[in-house]
Amino acid sequence: MADYSLKHVVTVHYTGSFDDGEVFDTTRGRTPLTYVEGNHEVVPGFEAAVLSMQPGQTKKVHLEPKDAYGERSAALVYYMPTIQIPNYEDLVPGEMIYLMNSDGYQQLARVVKVEDDGDTVFDFNHPMAGCALNFELELLSREPYLPDTEKKEDRADA
Numbered sequence: 117m118a119d120y121s122l123k124h125v126v127t128v129h130y131t132g133s134f135d136d137g138e139v140f141d142t143t144r145g146r147t148p149l150t151y152v153e154g155n156h157e158v159v160p161g162f163e164a165a166v167l168s169m170q171p172g173q174t175k176k177v178h179l180e181p182k183d184a185y186g187e188r189s190a191a192l193v194y195y196m197p198t199i200q201i202p203n204y205e206d207l208v209p210g211e212m213i214y215l216m217n218s219d220g221y222q223q224l225a226r227v228v229k230v231e232d233d234g235d236t237v238f239d240f241n242h243p244m245a246g247c248a249l250n251f252e253l254e255l256l257s258r259e260p261y262l263p264d265t266e267k268k269e270d271r272a273d274a
Contacts, residue, residue, distance in 0.1 A: 123261035169255040188246035
């Protein structure tokens with residue numbers, strides 16, 4: 117039985133698809149994904165599925181939106197009078213752009229609509245919010261996580 121009480125670095129190959137079979141991402145044919153368990157580096161359902169796996173094991177999982185990128189939220193759709201946007205004519209519906217929020221941080225948003233005489237609509241939901249996702253997983257390895265401070269100490273002793 118593996119020890120899951122400590123954090124681990126896991127390396128996994130995956131293929132992600134929507135319910136209609138369209139593949140949105142895969143590590144097959146390229147470098148596998150490596151992340152630290154418990155650091156919220158992947159969606160919750162992905163991490164939970166991998167957590168129960170042993171190295172060498174494969175698994176197929178179906179994630180509902182709540183276990184992936186969450187449900188879409190109408191509160192994350194923002195309307196702004198187009199006339200207030202500098203260079204609004206350069207905005208293209210469907211493109212992803214960074215906008216500054218009121219706290220001075222950049223946030224990624226999708227341009228939904230641009231109307232010369234009306235509003236421009238920005239959607240701050242993750243592009244896959246509201247989507248069920250499917251993953252084919254293969255756990256390649258699970259190794260103890262050593263924070264940078266421990267790694268530096270280990271190197272000093274060597």
